[in-house]
Structures are given as C-alpha cells and as structure tokens.
Amino acid sequence: MSQTMPSARQRRLRTWIFWAVPVLLLLLPLATNPYTQFIANGMLVSVLVTLGFTLTIGNLGQLAFANTAFFGIGAYASAILAAKLGVPWLLTIPLAGAFGALGGFLASAAALRGIRSYYLAIITLAFGELMRWGYTHFSPLTGGTDGTPMPRETLFGISLTDDTLKFYVFLGVTVLLVKGTLNLLRSRFGRAVMAVRENEIATASLAIPTSRVILVTFMWSGFVVGCAGALFARHVGHVFPESFGMLHLIASFAMVLVGGLGSVLGSVLGAVLLTALPEYLRAFPGMEELFFGLIVAGVLVLMPMGLASLLRRLSPIFVERHYREAP
C-alpha cells in the first residue's frame, strides 16, 4: 500500500496549523474558570509525559517503563533546586530536564547491556519503584512522605500560584519541546530510531551507530519528561512520592496507546482526551472507572493504531513523516 504523503501545499498548511494552535491557545484563559484552567495546565504536563514515553516505546520500540521515573526525577529536581537552593523555578525546568536525561542514560545502559524485551520492562519498572522508595526514604533531601513544597515566587511580578501565568509558561515549554522532537523525528536521526526498532542488525550495517541512537533517544525522552516534571512541581505546588507510582505509569501508557504509538500528534490527542475524560465522567458518579475503561478499550479495539491513525486516514496533512525536499 502506498502511503499518501502530504503535498507541498499541504505541508505549508500543516506548518500554519502547527503555529496557529498555540497562538489560539493564548486566548484560552479568556474562556476558562480557575478549575478548567487548572485542568488545562495538567493537560500540557501530560502531553510532554506522553511524548517522551512514545519516543522510547513507540519509535525506538524498547519495552522500557522508566518514564514515570524520569517524571519524578524532574519534579524532585525542580522542587529541591527551588526550595533548598533558591534556584528560580524557570531555570529549574532545563535543569530538571538534564536530570531526566541522566535517568534516560541509566535506562539506556540496561538496554545497551543487552537487556531487552520483557527483561527491560521489569528492570525499568524496578528502577521506577526504586526511585519512589528513594523519595520516601531520603527525607533530608526529599522531605520523605511529607514531600517538598514549592517556594513562593513571582515571575514578571505575578505570583507563581497564578494558573493563567503558569499556563503561558507551560504552553511555551510544550511548544518548544514538541517542535524539537518533530525536528528530530523528521531527520536522519528519526529514521535511525525507527530503523533500530525494525531491524537493529541491519541498521548497524548502514554505518548507523545503533548504541548511540538508543542512548540519545532515551536521553532526549528523559529530558522531555524531566522538563514535564518541573512543570508538574509548579502545577501542583507540592511534590509527593505517591504522584510517581504505577498509577501514573499506567495512565501515561494508556495515553500513548489511545493517541497512537510513536506519534507526536497522538501524544497530544491521547493526553488531552484522557485528561479531559474523567472530568466529563464526573456526571456519572460511581460509574467513572467503568466508562473510562470502556472508552479506552473501545478506542483501542476500533483503532489499534490510536486516534492519530484516524486523522491520517482523513487527510495526509496528519502524516507526520515527511521528506524535506529542496524548496
């Protein structure tokens, strides 16, 4: 089957849409109340968490479940840097990303030692649980079960408890990281990542350093999710160990699958849908989990490649891979 690639005109249109969405979102705070604004901020955090996850599990095809560990590392890095060392929160975002990348480095070390498939799944799950144990037990640094509160701080003269201000910062960070990830995926690097997933042995025969590709993918994934951790710390204002357990991992895995494995657009759709859904399901008290499960299962049965595949079928504009032909 031939995949219909977007035409030059459709590619230009896609670029317009890409930038129009965040510009329109600048107006969102006009349409929200404090509660829905808080939910919208959470969506942006989830978009980045899902994006980082889909890179390693979808594009690179490694059964690695250390994503929530990267998230926790980023959140604690931000909180500790801000609370204990007085680093301005905005500056802790890239620093938390760097710590997340370090987590990615550790997870890739397992994969590069030849631990793959189910064994990689178990060892990365253990990594996540070990981190959670660390958050609870290294209380002088992390505050133990009491967690670490984010310090009071102002940005542009506005208190960082203001959800509208947070929204603009979150939006900026999200757009930058999504754009960077798209640039990576639409390059030789992105092709090499998928090539490793498809056939690692053949990939090496094409002068592609497969170990480096795996290492860099995990580190970029860790960076994105680490930055998300820093946003989350400010979003909730107080970092607790329980936020980074299995429940978070399963929820983000569901976002990856519902959106579509290995798709940037899918990460956005999955994160937005599954963050919004529980809010709508509050109308059915006692039945929320049932409906939530049914809807997730329904999407996956009808669209095994996720919501992004549905849009791709509608128009080639939504085909993410494209070739950068000479203009």
Added chain:
Amino acid sequence: MTLLDVNGLSVRFSGLTALDDVSFTLMQGNVRAVIGPNGAGKSTLFNAISGYVTPTSGTVFLNGAELTQLSPHEIAEQGVRRTFQNGGLFPALTVLENVLTGLHAQTEGSFLDILLGRSAALKSEADNIHRARELLKLMSMEHMADTRAGDLSGGQQRIVEIVRTVASDPPVLLLDEPAVGLSPVARDQMMEIIRRLAGEKGVGILLIEHAVELVMAAADRILVMAAGARIAEGTPDEIREDRAVLEAYLGHA
C-alpha cells in the same frame, strides 16, 4: 587494484571451528563468488568481515586500512557494506526512507543542528532525498518511493536493499544470496545489476550464491569452501575442472 585483503581469517566458537584460516583478495570491479554446501562457513565469513562476529585470528584490510577489530557500523562507514540473507529492509519504513538510511553517514548536521532545525542539516537532508530519488529512478523504482517496504514483492525488496546498500557508493559490497527466492526473470535482473555495479562503478563484490549456473555466469573468481575452510580458488573454468570441488561439493564426477 586490491580492495579487500582477507588473511588467515579464523572463527572458533567454544571448540567448533566455523571458519578455518581463510585467505583471499578482492579486486576493484571484480565479482568474487563464495560457494559451498550448507555449514561451509560462508555466512560466518561474511559476519567476520563485516564485524558481526569477532575473528579469533587473521586480518581484514580495506585499501591498506585494518578493519579486523572494528564494530559493524564502523566497518560500514569505512566502505564495506553488506546485505542480509533474510532481507534487511525496514518493513514499516517507506522505500525512500529505507534508501535514506543508507545515506545516514553522508548526512551533515549534528544532533543540535537537527533539534533546532538549522539550515545546514535541512539542506543536507534535501540533497540526500534528491540523491535517493535518482537512485530509485535508475532502478525504475521511483513510483514506489512512498510504498511501505514491507508491502513490496520479494524481488522488489531485494532490489531496494541493494539500492540502499550502494547509496553511499561503498567500494566493497558483500551480497548474501541476493537471488534466493526470486523468479527466473528477477534473478536475471539481479545478476545484471551486480555485473553493472562491478563493471560500471568498479565496486568489488563478494557474493554468496547457491545457484551454480548464476555463479558461473556472474563471477570473475570463485572461492569454494567446505567445513569452514577454503578448498579451492580460481576462475569459473578452473573451478569446473577442480577435482577437490567435484568431490566435495558438486558430488562425484
């Protein structure tokens, strides 16, 4: 001109000798076939040259530069590229994307250039796409550029794999049974491609092939192996007359 110089190459796996002191040279523009019964060590020879198996002893040189202890991707970057017996295409990638992976090392731009979308990286990418399309055109495959590689016929997959392997203009090519499973027509086409790569572009080609009549027609020189060792070496005519070969491989005369 000698491109590849393989000297006393041996591979032993815990007591089993898979490759036993094999030596030969490969000249520019020559096709050298490696034949032998199953288990003769042909694939081990390929794996040892391309770095997938570390030789126990012996050396491999390309244009005087030693390749012996390098990893597979380093050997490929030096200019020895290979195909795989079971097909090494990436099924979920398109034909064009598959060919582009063959140009990975030829693409400019660091990780940071790519991340930030700097023009150096974008220009190199566009140049390579142009080149990949030209290569596909040469094989009359340009209309297949956006097809998933996994949806091609077996013969088309073999051709795309070869296009991908030669995209970077490597001086040496190792082809592991490129004609296996192909129809007679596709087989002839494949042999024609191999002859052209050697004749027109001067590529040195090492070829594993089971179909004896093809080997006799396409190869300049033949290396015959059995039980990991070289048992004969020569031109197709010489091999046809060789006593050891007749006994060990072609059956009793």
